[in-house]
Amino acid sequence: MTPRRYAAVWAPNRGGQLVGSLVLGPTSLTFEGRGDGREMLERVRYADITSFELDRSKEGRIAGRASLLLTIGNRRVRLGMPETGALPELVEHLSAREAEGTV
Numbered sequence: 756m757t758p759r760r761y762a763a764v765w766a767p768n769r770g771g772q773l774v775g776s777l778v779l780g781p782t783s784l785t786f787e788g789r790g791d792g793r794e795m796l797e798r799v800r801y802a803d804i805t806s807f808e809l810d811r812s813k814e815g816r817i818a819g820r821a822s823l824l825l826t827i828g829n830r831r832v833r834l835g836m837p838e839t840g841a842l843p844e845l846v847e848h849l850s851a852r853e854a855e856g857t858v
């Protein structure tokens with residue numbers, strides 16, 4: 756699988772929003788970005804994602820768009836993607852991983 760890169764905005768359960776990119780690799784997601792005076796680079800193995808849920812509620816939106824709520828171990832990350840079709844593509848990708856038993 757060739758890694759795919761998307762523009763992304765995410766909010767860890769502690770701290771403000773970060774802006775950057777999300778890379779879908781063969782075995783992991785990689786968050787690269789900055790915000791609130793900090794930079795972040797984090798790789799998350801698909802096997803470490805315990806759940807994911809598309810959130811279209813008003814409270815769950817990031818920049819007015821639906822978000823994806825990822826549970827990674829005992830923490831949650833809310834993820835928004837401004838590119839049209841990118842969030843449903845990510846949900847499809849994670850669903851395929853879940854069917855394979857890697858999520």
